[in-house]
């Protein structure tokens with residue numbers, strides 16, 4: 001096992017690297033957000049430096065992804081400058097057996113949904129703790145909201161049976177502010193019966209920018225595991 005790292009971090013590292021190793025030279029790569037994707041970005045940088053990988057460009061899904069990509073020498077581009085994304089690598093907070101996801105633990109789900117949906121192939125990278133039978137059972141659903149609409153959106157969500165909570169900053173007083181200048185509600189629904197319908201219903205509330213349900217977007221789910229003290233990666 002990788003020395004000094006806790007088991008969850010080892011699983012994240014293995015699965016992040018496994019996804020990065022699937023990227024081919026010449027690709028435009030969607031760069032997700034979070035601690036698992038960070039290992040993929042690091043590995044892409046290493047492959048570029050060794051010369052094994054050439055001529056890739058990254059489309060970042062957040063300020064964090066952009067900073068990390070620059071740090072690891074990955075050239076960046078924007079959606080205005082490209083006509084395709086070949087592959088996107090991104091983490092998730094929950095994954096169900098149909099490869100539907102809850103994302104947004106890092107408040108980046110709005111840009112992530114744009115980039116991940118555009119990719120020819122979207123690879124999700126998770127450790128096994130993220131696998132669930134039904135979405136909504138271990139993680140609340142993030143919903144990005146325009147600041148002026150927080151109160152009416154909370155009321156509308158309560159009418160749908162959800163319990164919304166304004167996400168608060170850590171080492172910052174007041175609410176979390178997204179890369180777009182908005183706020184995030186973490187909504188507890190319990191097990192979600194129909195993720196596709198809820199995704200649309202929430203996005204129809206005036207003031208909601210995007211919610212963290214990703215239905216039918218993922219192509220491949222890679223799962224990091226530890227078996228007999230050895231890290232491994234499998235496809236879900």
Ligand SMILES: O=C(CO)[C@H](O)[C@H](O)COP(=O)(O)O
Nearest residue numbers: 034035036091104105106108
């Ligand atoms: O959706 C996300 C950010 O908005 C992340 O991909 C998700 O929260 C998983 O993060 P991590 O890999 O750190 O567990």
